[in-house]
Amino acid sequence: MPTLPDAIAHWQDTLHWQPSDEQQHHFQRLYEGILQGNTQMNLTRITEPRDFWEKHLWDSLSGLGVWLRADAPLPEGWPTQPDLRAIDIGTGAGFPGLPAAIALPQWHITLLDSTQKKVRFLSELIQTLGVSNARAICDRAEFLAHQPSHREQYDVALLRAVGSAVTCAEYALPLVAIGGVAILYRGQWSEAETVQITEAAHQLGGSLLAVQPFKTPLTKGARHCIVLKKQRRTPDKYPRAVGVPAKQPLGAVVS
């Protein structure tokens, strides 16, 4: 099996954090598990060690920098408890949630995906890796967010490559407890999107807390983390029925 770079200097320079030997070992085993799973199903096209490190591992943790660095206080408005409950919505092969579970072992992380096959794979991978703070569940965000045992029960929601930002906000904010945050992993970002997401967040009981721009350390790709803060209870009607948040994003003109 190919070996991942340890990239200590890149971790330090960008996130002011570096994995312990045990975490590096877990990252390597995660990589091997995904390569193995890729022989059975389509999990990812990013398989070269440096690509996997940058586009899956580093990218997954880029949105969590405020919690990873030990040398600075959390900025105003971010949840501060050490044992946060997080949900990765549309986790696919486990990104960003699985690297997050490895890097933040005191968190409790739920990996959510609507594809049964991927969830079965993730449950087995979690067992194999011995990552005891993660669990994988199969459901649609539109259903899960109406279940009392999940609605407004998470301190942090993570979403990468699941749909438009406004659609992601409608999946995420109903699941986030008041005081918690949703982190949307985006590539390019525009002023027009800022206006749209601010309005959508407001309808869902939230507000825009931060737009964090950065570049990936190896290939200098543009990334933005959009952070939404949950301020008030989300109206019961959200998220709307399956498929509606994607087909009719909040704020879109319906003719």
Ligand code: SAM
């Ligand atoms: N987040 C991963 C990543 O960045 O590598 C996977 C992204 S993949 C393009 C999108 C995933 O979201 C798919 O695995 C799909 O099954 C899942 N998904 C899409 N809509 C969903 C929904 N409404 N509820 C739960 N999962 C959903």
